Amino acid sequence: MSVKTRTIRVDALARVEGEGALYVKVRGEKVEEVRLKIYEPPRFFEALLRGRAFTEAPDITARICGICPVAYQMSAVHAMEDAAGVTVGGELRALRRLLYCGEWIESHTLHVYLLHAPDFLGYEDAIRMAKDHPEVVKRGLELKKAGNEIVTLVGGREVHPVNVRVGGFYRAPARREMAELGERLKRTRDLALETVRFVARFDFPDFEPDYEFVALRHPSEYPFNEGRLVSNRGLDIDVREYDDHFVEEHVPHSNALHSVLKARGAYCVGPLARYSLNFDRLSPIAQEAARDAGLGPVCRNPFQSIVVRAVEILYACDEALRITGSYEPPERPFVPVAPRDTVGFGCTEAPRGILYHRYRIDAAGSIIYAKIVPPTSQNQKSIEDDLRHFVEARLDLPQDQLTWQCEQAVRNYDPCISCATHFLKLEIDRGET
C-alpha cells in the first residue's frame, strides 16, 4: 500500500479525526524539519480506567490495540500483581510466556510478510506480491495462523483474548491440548527458519544510526514479561524506576507525546533493541539462524529489522515448543491477588518494544490513576531522527523514490498506527513552487 494512494484518500476525507501525516521540509541540501504525526497516546483508556476495579485492567487495556492485546494484558497483570505484592510462577508463568510467543508470531509475521517484504521485493503491496509469489504469502499466512492457534488456546479467543486474569488465567489448557499444539508447532518452527532465510537475501540500504537501545533484560531468558530495563549506554534500572529516567514531552506538531530519556533524549525500543541487548539469551537455533543470515550480535540497521523479526519469530516458535513439551497443568489456573493501597508497575516486551503501565489503586481495588506508555510513542523521536539522516543522504533521488524510501523508513518500526490515528499522509516540501 503506498502513501501516494493514501494521500489521495486523505484529501477526500478531510473531516477524519486524528489524521496521521509525515512532513519533511527540505531546503537545498539540508533537511530542515521532520514532523511525524502518527500516534495518539491512549489517554482515553487511561481516563476510562479510573474508578474501575483493578481486575478489569487487563481486559480494558487489551482493547487499545487490535494487533497486540496480549502485551497490554501482560503489562496490566504484572502491574497489578506488583501492587499486590504477588509473584506468579511455575506453569502459570510459563503459560504467559507461551501466550506472548503466540502474539509475537502473529504480529511479526503480519509485518514481515504482508507489510514489509513487498518493500524489499519491489511491490506496491502484498496483494501484488501474492500474484507473483503466492507460495511466499501462503507460508506467511500459515505461520501467522500458528500464532493465532497459540493465542486461541491460551488466551481463550483468537482476537482480544479473554482468558487472562490478574493472578493467572480463568482456565489452564489440558495436557492433551498442549501436546496437540506442540505437534503442530514443529512444522511452524520449520516455516520460521525458512522465513529467516527468505528475508536474509534482501538488499538493505547502508544505514546504521547510533541508537540508544532500551529493552528488558532477564538473567536467563530472552525477555517477554520480566527483567531490568537496560540500555547500551549504561541504563540498568528496575521497572519501578521508569518514571525517574523517562519522560513524555508534548510535541507541538501533534497530539502525541514523545517519550525521551531525561539524561540523553531519543532512544529506540523493539526488535533491534531487544536483539542487540539480549543476543546471548536467544536459543541456540535462533542464534545460529541469525548468524547464518549475516547478523552479528548487535544490529543497528533499522532496515534489517525484518531479519531480526524473523529471528524473533523463530525464537518464539522454539520457546513455544519448549513450553508445550514440558507442560504439566497447574493445580489452580490462578493465584489469589488481594488489592493494597499502593502503586503497581509493569513493563513487558510488546512486539514493537517495551510497554509500560503504572497504576495507583486503593485498598478496595479501585483504580485511582493509570499511566500507559506504548512502544510507538517511545520510538517516535527515533523514527524522526532516522528520517532526517536518511533523507539528507539521498536528496538526489527522484521525488517518488524518495517518498517510497521515507515510507519504508517509517515501516521499519512497524509503528502502531491503526490502533490510534487512521490515515497517513506524506509530504516532502522542497520549497519549490
Added chain:
Amino acid sequence: MNVLVLGAGNSFRGDDAAGILAARKLRALVPRGVAVIEREGELAGAVEAFLGQDAVFVIDAVQSGAQPGSIVRLEAHARPVPVCFSRSSTHAFGIAEAVELARALGTLPPQVVVYGIEGKSFAAGAGLSIEIAPAVDEVVERVLGEIAAHA
C-alpha cells in the same frame, strides 16, 4: 452450503463499531449452521476464514464522504473493494486487503458481499452516531434476507 458473516471494526471508536454491532445482532438471528465472527484490528486472518465458504457477508464501517448512515453493497467476488474499506495505515490490513489477497491467491469464495455503513465519528470512546443505528438494523435485515435466499 457454508455461509460466513464477518463483522469488522473497532468497538471503541465511535461508528467504527457498526460492523461489530451488526454481527452481534446477526448472531442471534441467523439460521443454524451460519458462522458469525467479529474481527477487530487487522484482518489478515479473514483470508483463512474465507476458505471453504460458499458465501461470505462482510459488514464494516466506511468513510467515503457520503451521508453518514448511507449503506453501500458491493459484490466483491465480481470486482475489487474500493480503498475506503481499508484501514489505511502502514500496518493495517483491512477488509479490502483481505479480499484482494484472497483473490490474488485464488481462494476467494464464489460469493463475497461487502456491506459498508458510512460512519460519521471515529473518535476514541465515542458512541454510535445517531444516524448510524438505523443503518445497522437495515443491514442486519438485508443480510438475513440474502442468507434466506440461499437456503
